[in-house]
Amino acid sequence: MSRLIEVDVTPGTELPERAAAFLADADRQLDALLAGGLRETLPCFAPSDHALVGRTFAALVDQGLRGEHLLEWGSALGEATGLASLLGFRASGIELEPSLVAASRRLLSDHGIDAEIAEGSFVPDGYEAPSDVGDPDTLNVRDGVAAYDELGRDIDDFAVVFSYPWPGDEELHFDLFAEHAATGALLVTYHGMDGVRVQRRV
Ligand SMILES: C[S@@+](CC[C@H](N)C(=O)[O-])C[C@H]1O[C@@H](n2cnc3c(N)ncnc32)[C@H](O)[C@@H]1O
Numbered sequence: 001m002s003r004l005i006e007v008d009v010t011p012g013t014e015l016p017e018r019a020a021a022f023l024a025d026a027d028r029q030l031d032a033l034l035a036g037g038l039r040e041t042l043p044c045f046a047p048s049d050h051a052l053v054g055r056t057f058a059a060l061v062d063q064g065l066r067g068e069h070l071l072e073w074g075s076a077l078g079e080a081t082g083l084a085s086l087l088g089f090r091a092s093g094i095e096l097e098p099s100l101v102a103a104s105r106r107l108l109s110d111h112g113i114d115a116e117i118a119e120g121s122f123v124p125d126g127y128e129a130p131s132d133v134g135d136p137d138t139l140n141v142r143d144g145v146a147a148y149d150e151l152g153r154d155i156d157d158f159a160v161v162f163s164y165p166w167p168g169d170e171e172l173h174f175d176l177f178a179e180h181a182a183t184g185a186l187l188v189t190y191h192g193m194d195g196v197r198v199q200r201r202v
Pocket of ligand 1: 042045046047048049072073074075076077079080094095096097100120121122123140141142143144163164165166190
């Protein structure tokens with residue numbers, strides 16, 4: 001039976017200049033989207049600490065994962081996906097909200113970043129969360145058509161998945177990864193004040 005075990009990863013100290021410039025531009029664009037009413041569509045929208053997430057990706061690259069494929073679940077403006085590409089991963093993101101898909105594709109292209117964003121859901125067709133995983137009335141994972149066909153890949157094609165589960169959604173992300181990821185793959189998750197966790201599927 002598959003399960004997730006905790007992996008100790010110490011984030012690197014500093015992001016390369018190009019990654020920092022990308023994040024600064026992304027922050028400006030996110031501010032504009034929020035001022036333009038993004039939370040009217042996504043009331044709970046919140047970004048992760050992208051610098052911390054990027055420094056964690058850098059540590060994984062240093063541990064030998066350069067060139068591996070990373071997938072971001074719920075990629076929003078594509079910050080983590082873009083950072084992953086700039087730091088040495090092959091990178092893809094999946095986002096359900098069309099305005100964020102369009103904005104992230106534009107931002108990545110503006111910075112010459114080689115990463116793809118698929119529009120749709122990161123939840124594969126047919127997945128059913130166990131009854132003890134999260135409260136269906138408060139889960140923030142929205143329904144939509146799975147985006148894996150657009151990517152031409154399944155979850156178990158990725159060496160690393162990154163996600164920022166909204167509080168209460170964590171167990172669903174963990175279960176989805178345990179059910180569908182490849183053995184040995186890593187799940188990197190951001191948890192607000194509790195920082196970043198890295199788990200391996202065994
Ligand atoms: C908490 S935000 C995190 C954004 C980004 N990953 C970050 O780290 O800043 C969650 C994102 O997941 C997206 N989302 C929610 N349900 C989704 C689904 N089923 N498939 C794809 N994206 C989804 C939301 O639109 C939102 O952009």
